[in-house]
Amino acid sequence: GNSVTQMEGPVTLSEEAFLTINCTYTATGYPSLFWYVQYPGEGLQLLLKATKADDKGSNKGFEATYRKETTSFHLEKGSVQVSDSAVYFCALRNQGGKLIFGQGTELSVKP
Amino acid sequence: NAGVTQTPKFRILKIGQSMTLQCAQDMNHNYMYWYRQDPGMGLKLIYYSVGAGITDKGEVPNGYNVSRSTTEDFPLRLELAAPSQTSVYFCASKQYEEKLFFGSGTQLSVL
Numbered sequence: 001g002n003s004v005t006q007m008e009g010p011v012t013l014s015e016e017a018f019l020t021i022n023c024t025y026t027a028t029g030y031p032s033l034f035w036y037v038q039y040p041g042e043g044l045q046l047l048l049k050a051t052k053a054d055d056k057g058s059n060k061g062f063e064a065t066y067r068k069e070t071t072s073f074h075l076e077k078g079s080v081q082v083s084d085s086a087v088y089f090c091a092l093r094n095q096g097g098k099l100i101f102g103q104g105t106e107l108s109v110k111p
Numbered sequence: 112n113a114g115v116t117q118t119p120k121f122r123i124l125k126i127g128q129s130m131t132l133q134c135a136q137d138m139n140h141n142y143m144y145w146y147r148q149d150p151g152m153g154l155k156l157i158y159y160s161v162g163a164g165i166t167d168k169g170e171v172p173n174g175y176n177v178s179r180s181t182t183e184d185f186p187l188r189l190e191l192a193a194p195s196q197t198s199v200y201f202c203a204s205k206q207y208e209e210k211l212f213f214g215s216g217t218q219l220s221v222l
Contacts, residue, residue: 004153036211043115043201043213044154089153098169099144099211103153 002027002094004102009087012108013080021075021105023064023090031092033057033066033073034099038087047075047088080109113137117202117214124192124221132187132217134202140212142205143185145169145177147198148216154201160185192221 007022025031032051036044048057053068062077073090090102118133136143141162146154156169160179174196176188185204189196202214 041215043203043215044211045213046210049210098156098159101146101153103151 002031002092002100004090004092004100006088006090006102006105009104009106010108011105012110015082015109015111016079017109019075019077019080019084019107021088021090021107023073023075023102025071025073025090025092027071027092027094029095030068031094033064034091034093035062035064035073035075036089036091036101038089038104040086044089080107082109082111085109115202115204115212115214117200117217119217120215121218122220124189124219126192126194126221128192129188129190130192132189132200132202132219134185134187134214135183136185136202136204136212137183138204138206138212139182140204140206141182142207143179144203144211145175145185145187146201146203147171148201149198157187157200189219194221197221 003026034049035047037047038044048059050057050066056065064073064075087104087106089104091099115136144159145157148154155171158177160166163182166177200217203211205211
């Protein structure tokens with residue numbers, strides 16, 4: 001079946017540190033891949049997406065590349081800010097159109 | 112433009128009570144979803160709808176019911192609340208392949 005696995009949190013970083021949050025997936029066919037972000041007390045918001053192999057999604061300094069050979073979609077940012085503190089969810093959309101989410105990774109950025 | 116509106120934001124129920132979680136969107140989206148978010152477990156799809164009058168079960172539908180009499184509204188009904196239904200509930204909507212818009216969530220405790 002389809003599934004998404006993310007690295008365990010919480011991840012605690014100092015401001016301006018480099019961020020990587022790992023995400024791997026299992027899917028039949030060619031899913032679209034997404035990163036959603038959930039700020040405290042709010043619903044999820046789409047951060048970035050990639051719809052085919054080797055595509056790179058980017059937004060607000062975050063990037064993720066769709067790697068079919070390693071079935072991965074790792075999220076990266078070169079220099080995190082305190083305002084990036086949130087929970088990050090990796091997700092895939094299968095051929096039936098449903099979104100399947102990973103368990104979420106909490107990021108805490110300290111000044 | 113309000114987006115997706117959920118009410119209430121918080122609720123405490125006793126075992127066996129019933130309640131309805133309200134969800135409304137003003138974007139004329141055809142697709143609407145109910146998810147539950149348990150700590151460390153990501154989001155699980157409860158029910159979804161592809162248009163007015165059409166609903167279908169997701170991964171975890173037991174103990175819940177939905178209806179979709181209009182495009183705007185997609186209420187979620189709990190008939191006999193159980194402690195296992197303690198969770199944060201999110202409603203979401205989208206139009207075809209576009210991104211998913213989430214409400215801010217309802218935190219439900221069943222004691």
